[in-house]
Amino acid sequence: MKLFKFNGGVKPETNKDASTALPIATLPLPGRLTVPLHQSIGGTPRPLVRTGQRVLKGERIGAADGNVSAAIHAPTSGTIVALEPAVMPHPSGLSALCAIIAPDGEDAWAPVNPVDVRALSGGELRDYLRDAGVVGMGGAVFPSHLKLNPGRQGKVQTLVINGAECEPYITCDDMLMRERPDSIVRGTMLMAQVLGAERILVGIEDNKPEAIAAMEAASRGTPIRVLAVPTRYPAGGAKQLIRVLTGIEVPHGKRSTDFGVQCFNVGTACAVHEALDFGRPLISRIVTVAGNVSTPRNFEVLFGTPMAEVVRTALPRPDTNRYVMGGPMMGFPMPAYGVPVVKATNCILVASDHLFPPPPPEMPCIRCGECAKACPADLAPFELYWFARAHNYGKAQEYHLFDCIECGCCAYVCPSHIPLVDYYRYAKSEIWARERDKDAADQARTRFEFRNERQDREKREKAEKLAAKAAETKAKLAEEATGAPPADGDDPKKALIAAALERARQQKAAVEPKNTDDLPAAIQAEIGEIDARRQAAMPAEPPA
Amino acid sequence: MFSSPFVRKPTSVQSVMLTVLLALLPGIAAYVWHFGAGILVQIFIATAAALATEWGFLRLRGKPTALYLSDLSAVVTAWLIALTFPPLVPWWLIALASILAVGVVKHLYGGLGQNPFNPAMAAYCLMIVSYPALMSQWPAAGHLDFATQWDLIAGGVRDLDAITGATPLDALRTALREAASPSSPNHALNASTLMDGPAFGLAGGQGWEWVALGYLAGGLFLMHRGVITWHIPCAFLGALAAISLLMWGLRPDHFASPLFHIASGGSLLGAFFILTDPVSGATTPRGKLFFAGGAALMTLMIRDFGAYPDGVAFATLIMNLCVPLIDMKTQPAVFGHKQD
Ligand code: SF4
Ligand code: SF4
Numbered sequence: 001m002k003l004f005k006f007n008g009g010v011k012p013e014t015n016k017d018a019s020t021a022l023p024i025a026t027l028p029l030p031g032r033l034t035v036p037l038h039q040s041i042g043g044t045p046r047p048l049v050r051t052g053q054r055v056l057k058g059e060r061i062g063a064a065d066g067n068v069s070a071a072i073h074a075p076t077s078g079t080i081v082a083l084e085p086a087v088m089p090h091p092s093g094l095s096a097l098c099a100i101i102a103p104d105g106e107d108a109w110a111p112v113n114p115v116d117v118r119a120l121s122g123g124e125l126r127d128y129l130r131d132a133g134v135v136g137m138g139g140a141v142f143p144s145h146l147k148l149n150p151g152r153q154g155k156v157q158t159l160v161i162n163g164a165e166c167e168p169y170i171t172c173d174d175m176l177m178r179e180r181p182d183s184i185v186r187g188t189m190l191m192a193q194v195l196g197a198e199r200i201l202v203g204i205e206d207n208k209p210e211a212i213a214a215m216e217a218a219s220r221g222t223p224i225r226v227l228a229v230p231t232r233y234p235a236g237g238a239k240q241l242i243r244v245l246t247g248i249e250v251p252h253g254k255r256s257t258d259f260g261v262q263c264f265n266v267g268t269a270c271a272v273h274e275a276l277d278f279g280r281p282l283i284s285r286i287v288t289v290a291g292n293v294s295t296p297r298n299f300e301v302l303f304g305t306p307m308a309e310v311v312r313t314a315l316p317r318p319d320t321n322r323y324v325m326g327g328p329m330m331g332f333p334m335p336a337y338g339v340p341v342v343k344a345t346n347c348i349l350v351a352s353d354h355l356f357p358p359p360p361p362e363m364p365c366i367r368c369g370e371c372a373k374a375c376p377a378d379l380a381p382f383e384l385y386w387f388a389r390a391h392n393y394g395k396a397q398e399y400h401l402f403d404c405i406e407c408g409c410c411a412y413v414c415p416s417h418i419p420l421v422d423y424y425r426y427a428k429s430e431i432w433a434r435e436r437d438k439d440a441a442d443q444a445r446t447r448f449e450f451r452n453e454r455q456d457r458e459k460r461e462k463a464e465k466l467a468a469k470a471a472e473t474k475a476k477l478a479e480e481a482t483g484a485p486p487a488d489g490d491d492p493k494k495a496l497i498a499a500a501l502e503r504a505r506q507q508k509a510a511v512e513p514k515n516t517d518d519l520p521a522a523i524q525a526e527i528g529e530i531d532a533r534r535q536a537a538m539p540a541e542p543p544a
Numbered sequence: 545m546f547s548s549p550f551v552r553k554p555t556s557v558q559s560v561m562l563t564v565l566l567a568l569l570p571g572i573a574a575y576v577w578h579f580g581a582g583i584l585v586q587i588f589i590a591t592a593a594a595l596a597t598e599w600g601f602l603r604l605r606g607k608p609t610a611l612y613l614s615d616l617s618a619v620v621t622a623w624l625i626a627l628t629f630p631p632l633v634p635w636w637l638i639a640l641a642s643i644l645a646v647g648v649v650k651h652l653y654g655g656l657g658q659n660p661f662n663p664a665m666a667a668y669c670l671m672i673v674s675y676p677a678l679m680s681q682w683p684a685a686g687h688l689d690f691a692t693q694w695d696l697i698a699g700g701v702r703d704l705d706a707i708t709g710a711t712p713l714d715a716l717r718t719a720l721r722e723a724a725s726p727s728s729p730n731h732a733l734n735a736s737t738l739m740d741g742p743a744f745g746l747a748g749g750q751g752w753e754w755v756a757l758g759y760l761a762g763g764l765f766l767m768h769r770g771v772i773t774w775h776i777p778c779a780f781l782g783a784l785a786a787i788s789l790l791m792w793g794l795r796p797d798h799f800a801s802p803l804f805h806i807a808s809g810g811s812l813l814g815a816f817f818i819l820t821d822p823v824s825g826a827t828t829p830r831g832k833l834f835f836a837g838g839a840a841l842m843t844l845m846i847r848d849f850g851a852y853p854d855g856v857a858f859a860t861l862i863m864n865l866c867v868p869l870i871d872m873k874t875q876p877a878v879f880g881h882k883q884d
Contacts, residue, residue: 006879012551091547168551239879251880328550349550356550361611363557364657368822369773370555377879380828383871400878408549415555416657422547 001227004247006240008376009232010409012168012329014207019171019288019296024179026300027313033075033101033304034086034340035061040135041142042068049099053080056110058281061099064130070143071133074110075283075302078103089307089325089342093335101304112279117190122150125194125276132275133282133343137267138162138173138236139326141344144268150195151257159197160245160263161188163204163211164229164236167327170347172286173266175298177204177211180270181218187269188224190276195262200224201245202266207231233329234407238263240376252403267346287341289314291324291350301341307348308337316350324349328356329408363416371410371420377403381410381420388427393434396427404428464499557656560771561616567766568623568817571758578751579631579683582693586626589635589697593642594622601651617656621645624664624817628810628857629671630682632696637678641667661864662824668857756812763816775832776825777815781806783840791848799848810856814839818856824864831867831874839863 038044045062055074062072085095126145165173206228290296294315324331371381387396411420598618645663653659672679785802826835846855
């Protein structure tokens with residue numbers, strides 16, 4: 001089959017051999033598990049357990065919060081000793097709610113209920129996967145059930161399974177494909193069935209011949225096609241892999257399903273199989289431990305296991321000074337050694353200054369264009385850098401800042417050692433912060449205007465009432481003075497009615513004029529949509 | 545701050561500049577072979593002046609001197625000045641040019657990476673405007689010994705006839721003017737006959753064609769190492785050949801052949817080492833084509849119709865001015881936005 005190419009990319013030292021020498025190992029049960037409730041994109045699951053409660057392995061301890069969320073389960077049997085915030089595996093070092101579990105050592109499963117895909121409707125199946133906590137295992141942890149929506153019939157023709165694993169050091173997908181290819185194939189077939197996809201492509205970088213062979217053997221007799229793609233970082237980026245396998249370029253902000261393609265990681269396929277065929281929710285994953293350790297290796301790790309405990313098994317060298325979650329190109333430094341392994345932890349990269357020396361001093365950009373040559377998104381990274389530095393965020397967006405996937409290729413090749421990606425991360429966060437500020441300001445202005453109008457109206461109404469009363473009194477006085485009955489007895493009442501009518505008219509006028517009212521219907525609809533989206537995106541503000 | 549990527553390609557501004565210097569060596573070797581070791585003295589003077597100026601301005605601007613001096617960018621500028629200037633100009637002219645290039649054209653505009661103009665070419669233009677006579681004394685190949693060269697560089701009395709052989713471009717211009725006048729014995733001879741004279745060597749001019757070949761070799765090396773892309777050299781030489789072929793085809797008695805244009809003057813040095821200066825040149829692939837094509841057109845216009853013997857320097861500056869516009873208008877389509 002003809003493969004396509006994406007521009008740019010780099011070829012860093014892969015460093016994958018060391019951690020593939022030994023089979024996947026299982027860790028002994030840790031003394032304590034710190035299971036964060038929020039481990040995927042979307043809402044934070046609601047805790048379903050109390051402190052002191054006994055839980056079984058695989059028991060749901062956090063229920064998905066809305067549809068964009070995924071459930072959380074107890075990775076082993078034991079007792080919930082606390083529900084409290086703990087430091088998250090995130091560079092910010094912020095804490096979030098975790099269930100702290102003291103294992104009882106029995107590792108006793110809760111009753112499992114495997115399902116037959118054919119017996120379930122699409123909605124039921126998606127709910128099932130959501131409640132089994134299945135999320136993307138490539139590191140993005142997007143809830144998988146949301147991606148398994150076929151939409152209109154025949155919309156998704158192609159299912160892409162990502163086994164490219166392009167980041168240096170990481171080998172968890174490689175080992176999974178070598179050791180459990182049948183599970184992956186089974187999960188893939190289940191997903192293809194749900195999506196109604198006819199073309200099923202598995203992309204694996206050609207530096208993993210064992211994985212390719214294993215997957216080919218396992219998919220014999222199925223419609224799955226296993227394809228070796230050239231080894232070039234970031235070939236495992238979803239967009240890049242889709243491009244290489246199908247020739248389709250999915251632009252920023254568009255869904256791949258709009259182009260008839262859906263993409264999952266091999267680990268996700270495995271998780272889908274486990275959930276549907278065995279009723280086992282997602283409670284563990286394969287984690288590569290590599291870098292500054294004596295025996296780099298892959299481990300099957302229960303979520304909530306402290307990273308330090310996993311690393312200890314791989315014998316870290318004494319000069320270790322931090323952990324990185326993920327690979328050396330896109331990984332994040334961890335705020336502590338004891339942070340838990342979560343669904344997104346594909347690799348714990350053990351770092352030292354010797355292995356990953358701090359970059360040489362930053363020099364000015366010489367516009368050499370190396371970064372542009374290396375950028376897989378076809379951006380002009382040095383232009384973005386100039387704009388970001390100058391806080392010219394409008395220009396940065398014009399030059400497609402948000403198409404940047406933060407792959408790090410540009411910073412990798414820059415002869416001036418400029419930490420380019422940091423500039424983009426900063427610029428993006430600044431832009432988001434400004435948008436939030438602007439939205440907040442818009443709301444404040446609306447509130448202010450509303451209040452002004454209300455005060456005006458109240459003043460006006462008061463004045464009118466006073467005027468009416470004065471008129472009434474005056475009429476009464478006149479009546480008393482003349483002693484004659486008024487010719488038109490309900491005059492003051494009439495005045496009151498007229499005043500009320502006038503008020504209503506004014507109110508109507510105040511409500512009506514809007515500069516958007518004269519626009520064509522299509523644009524009005526768009527404005528309505530944008531408003532609705534903004535409302536949805538904005539958390540409810542406390543009333544002024 | 546500790547953030548990804550944690551691995552980096554082993555590269556630096558210094559290694560890029562060092563590669564450029566290495567790539568200049570074959571051209572310099574041919575230069576020495578055909579025109580004597582005087583050029584080495586000039587390279588030394590230019591380098592010393594450029595580094596001293598760089599150091600002074602770095603101190604003034606409070607920048608780390610060791611870090612920036614060792615990036616070698618000032619050395620590249622110095623070498624280009626020495627190689628584009630007539631080889632036997634007095635030392636102070638080369639020194640002054642290097643000081644201006646590094647001090648004014650580079651540092652006053654913000655230092656490394658900030659200068660809109662190519663420093664070496666800006667210095668060349670300043671000097672040819674200020675010292676037109678000195679800047680047009682080109683020696684013929686190999687008839688001056690090193691002692692004489694040294695003496696001239698040191699500021700000795702200049703016996704013009706003894707040193708200058710006129711550049712091939714100059715010689716051609718003069719000869720063509722002469723041929724055009726009815727009173728001249730050479731009247732009605734065309735360019736190709738005129739170019740059979742001893743000043744003209746095999747292609748460009750006696751000895752210069754070998755220097756040009758040296759630059760070509762160095763340029764190919766730079767391309768091979770990925771320091772420069774094919775766009776600028778190919779577009780510049782291609783456009784130079786195409787336009788001069790057109791003119792030569794129309795009026796062979798008036799205009800020189802494409803081969804002559806490519807092999808003489810600063811064409812190859814310009815194509816591979818000057819127009820490719822990343823700081824002052826266009827950066828997008830398409831932009832590079834426009835940039836270099838425009839430079840070729842300008843070069844020919846100046847050579848054929850202008851008052852100066854070679855046009856690469858002025859053409860470079862003019863095109864430098866257009867770079868922001870060119871870059872802006874030629875941004876490539878980004879991933880996923882290619883069809884529209
Ligand atoms: S690689 Fe670095 S020095 Fe070169 S253009 Fe990009 S940012 Fe500038
Ligand atoms: S980090 Fe962004 S700008 Fe840099 S190479 Fe990757 S996509 Fe391009």
